[in-house]
Amino acid sequence: MMLRIKELQALIDGKAILKGFDLHVRKGEIHAIMGPNGAGKSTLARVLSGDPTYEVAGGEILFEEQSIVELSPEERSHLGLFMSFQYPVEIPGIGNLQFLHAAHSAQCKAKGQSPLSEAEFDAFLSEKMQLVDVACGFKSRGLNVGFSGGEKKRNEILQMAVLEPKLAILDETDSGLDIDAMRIVAKGVNSLMGPDNALILITHYQRLLDYIRPDFVHVVKEGKIVASGGPELALALEEKGYDWL
Amino acid sequence: MPDAAFLTHLQEHFQKVPGKSHFREKSWQKFLELGLPCKSDSSFQYVRLRDLYSSTFQPVVDEVTLSKAELHDAILPECAHSHIVFVDGVYTPSLSDTSGLPPQAVVLSLEEAFSSHGSFLQGHLTRFLKEEKDPFACLSLSLNRRGVFLYLPPKIEAGAPLQCLHVTTGKLPQLSSSHLHLVLGAQSLLRCVVTSKQEAESPHLHLPMMQISLEEGAHLDLFTLVEGSSWQMQTVRATLKRDARLHSLSMTVGGRAARQSYRIALKGENSEAHLNGLWMLDKNFAAHTHATIEHQAPHTRSMQRFKGVLKGFSHSSFEGKILVEQQAQKTEAYQLNNNLILSPGAIAYSKPNLEVFADDVKASHGATVSQVDEKQLFYLRARGIDLKAARELVIAGFCREMIDAIPYAGLHQKMREVSRER
Numbered sequence: 001m002m003l004r005i006k007e008l009q010a011l012i013d014g015k016a017i018l019k020g021f022d023l024h025v026r027k028g029e030i031h032a033i034m035g036p037n038g039a040g041k042s043t044l045a046r047v048l049s050g051d052p053t054y055e056v057a058g059g060e061i062l063f064e065e066q067s068i069v070e071l072s073p074e075e076r077s078h079l080g081l082f083m084s085f086q087y088p089v090e091i092p093g094i095g096n097l098q099f100l101h102a103a104h105s106a107q108c109k110a111k112g113q114s115p116l117s118e119a120e121f122d123a124f125l126s127e128k129m130q131l132v133d134v135a136c137g138f139k140s141r142g143l144n145v146g147f148s149g150g151e152k153k154r155n156e157i158l159q160m161a162v163l164e165p166k167l168a169i170l171d172e173t174d175s176g177l178d179i180d181a182m183r184i185v186a187k188g189v190n191s192l193m194g195p196d197n198a199l200i201l202i203t204h205y206q207r208l209l210d211y212i213r214p215d216f217v218h219v220v221k222e223g224k225i226v227a228s229g230g231p232e233l234a235l236a237l238e239e240k241g242y243d244w245l
Numbered sequence: 246m247p248d249a250a251f252l253t254h255l256q257e258h259f260q261k262v263p264g265k266s267h268f269r270e271k272s273w274q275k276f277l278e279l280g281l282p283c284k285s286d287s288s289f290q291y292v293r294l295r296d297l298y299s300s301t302f303q304p305v306v307d308e309v310t311l312s313k314a315e316l317h318d319a320i321l322p323e324c325a326h327s328h329i330v331f332v333d334g335v336y337t338p339s340l341s342d343t344s345g346l347p348p349q350a351v352v353l354s355l356e357e358a359f360s361s362h363g364s365f366l367q368g369h370l371t372r373f374l375k376e377e378k379d380p381f382a383c384l385s386l387s388l389n390r391r392g393v394f395l396y397l398p399p400k401i402e403a404g405a406p407l408q409c410l411h412v413t414t415g416k417l418p419q420l421s422s423s424h425l426h427l428v429l430g431a432q433s434l435l436r437c438v439v440t441s442k443q444e445a446e447s448p449h450l451h452l453p454m455m456q457i458s459l460e461e462g463a464h465l466d467l468f469t470l471v472e473g474s475s476w477q478m479q480t481v482r483a484t485l486k487r488d489a490r491l492h493s494l495s496m497t498v499g500g501r502a503a504r505q506s507y508r509i510a511l512k513g514e515n516s517e518a519h520l521n522g523l524w525m526l527d528k529n530f531a532a533h534t535h536a537t538i539e540h541q542a543p544h545t546r547s548m549q550r551f552k553g554v555l556k557g558f559s560h561s562s563f564e565g566k567i568l569v570e571q572q573a574q575k576t577e578a579y580q581l582n583n584n585l586i587l588s589p590g591a592i593a594y595s596k597p598n599l600e601v602f603a604d605d606v607k608a609s610h611g612a613t614v615s616q617v618d619e620k621q622l623f624y625l626r627a628r629g630i631d632l633k634a635a636r637e638l639v640i641a642g643f644c645r646e647m648i649d650a651i652p653y654a655g656l657h658q659k660m661r662e663v664s665r666e667r
Contacts, residue, residue: 052619052623073626074626074627074629076627077628085624089618089621089623089624091638092642092643093641094641094642094645099625102630103628103630107629110629143642163628
């Protein structure tokens with residue numbers, strides 16, 4: 001089992017958002033998590049990646065049978081967990097290349113490998129950039145500064161390509177993307193998926209699931225999963241809305 | 246009452262300055278008229294004046310034996326043959342080398358310039374004294390021993406930058422004053438870099454004064470680095486004629502209290518001033534910036550951008566004033582001060598200020614004081630970068646736009662290292 005979430009309860013500013021959340025994810029699986037605004041979807045992504053503004057009040061998160069609740073965000077990343085941010089943060093003065101190299105080097109060090117030199121990393125990055133179809137200008141730009149919504153999301157997928165995580169959680173990666181940008185993002189994500197990886201797609205719309213086919217679809221309402229099924233569940237939701245459940 | 250005692254102390258210094266001149270006397274009179282600033286003067290509100298007024302300073306020793314070799318490391322490679330050296334505030338031609346400047350450039354001691362360019366200088370300085378409101382600027386002029394006058398004739402572009410190196414030799418705290426008067430003829434161009442070298446870590450009081458006249462279409466690019474552990478009350482006064490450009494970037498990385506006072510008068514149409522600054526402070530260092538921009542003609546532009554990073558028990562203040570006179574229509578004036586506070590003991594004060602009397606003007610001002618953004622830290626950590634490295638990246642990123650604007654390779658590298666240490 002890659003990820004086992006048991007009875008997870010999470011708070012922000014003392015307010016309960018996740019109220020007994022359960023989810024099991026195996027290698028090679030793609031899970032879609034859908035639900036209305038405020039259901040707790042993004043909170044799940046944040047809590048999994050270790051955002052210190054959220055407090056875990058109960059339950060357990062096991063990643064490859066190891067509890068990660070007490071781990072820092074960087075330690076979780078080193079284990080192979082990745083979250084694509086719904087709203088990627090702009091950081092002025094840090095070049096995208098510098099950032100990606102720093103992140104990649106940190107992963108290498110955590111695995112006991114020696115980091116790539118700047119030139120080696122540059123070549124490695126160029127290869128990855130083709131996957132997500134970004135221009136080479138991406139390297140020299142400031143981290144997400146002045147990026148369009150679509151560029152920010154593609155930059156997230158580029159980071160995923162560079163870090164090669166075991167489990168990726170994409171938090172509303174499709175929101176704000178036009179159909180062409182979504183195709184590019186989906187193509188990138190699909191090319192990174194293999195039998196040893198797993199993916200959790202958090203989305204509000206069924207649209208993305210036409211491009212990245214999930215094995216399981218879960219519906220979240222008021223902080224817990226209220227329905228689970230195959231891809232047909234997403235189609236039914238699209239037709240009937242969340243109130244139908 | 247420490248003020249009175251300090252004033253008497255300064256009087257003794259003034260009397261010891263050799264070679265009385267009419268002008269020095271007038272500067273002293275103006276200083277007395279303005280009086281020592283006190284806590285209630287808004288432009289000195291945050292300067293630790295009581296600490297300064299309870300200090301005593303030695304007068305500078307006239308004969309200093311320094312060799313060129315001892316200064317070698319302090320001279321930028323870009324300025325190997327274009328530097329002027331002030332020893333304890335006194336212009337020292339024997340340690341200076343201006344052979345790399347264009348042959349048409351005129352470099353004189355102020356005393357020499359008074360005889361060759363007397364009427365120009367007299368008029369200029371008299372006007373200056375009439376308008377000056379900063380007591381330390383007047384004090385600087387009244388205590389100055391040997392200043393420099395540099396004139397670049399029209400259409401001359403200096404290839405090599407000019408370095409002004411201030412060397413402080415005393416082991417005991419001493420009071421020194423220096424004076425650089427720059428006149429750039431029409432369409433001439435000069436790059437100038439001001440640095441310092443302190444022989445002993447002592448809380449000296451240094452009063453550097455820079456007067457700048459930019460004729461039509463002249464362009465001055467100025468970089469100032471302030472470091473060490475002294476009290477420094479620096480004055481920069483500039484007038485810009487039509488189409489003239491002033492680009493100033495200053496960095497402060499040390500100082501018991503480093504105060505910079507700018508007054509820039511945009512007198513001609515289409516003149517433009519960029520004032521940028523970065524202070525990166527630690528321990529109990531303090532940096533104060535006081536900038537006044539006077540828009541006196543139409544279509545003038547000014548951009549001020551000051552950033553501060555404060556650690557330990559350091560503190561800073563910024564007071565910027567943009568004054569747009571009635572005739573200065575179509576002015577553009579911007580002013581921004583951002584501060585990053587890294588420890589609970591550090592303090593930043595910021596007071597942007599606009600006075601606009603014209604009606605067709607684009608102007609804005611703003612100030613922020615904040616800690617390192619948690620959202621930025623989390624983003625970096627989520628990618629595997631540890632907290633310490635993430636903080637360093639965010640802080641270095643904050644400083645980067647200023648540091649990357651330093652055109653001197655050695656100083657650029659040095660400042661990047663300082664920004665990482667913070």
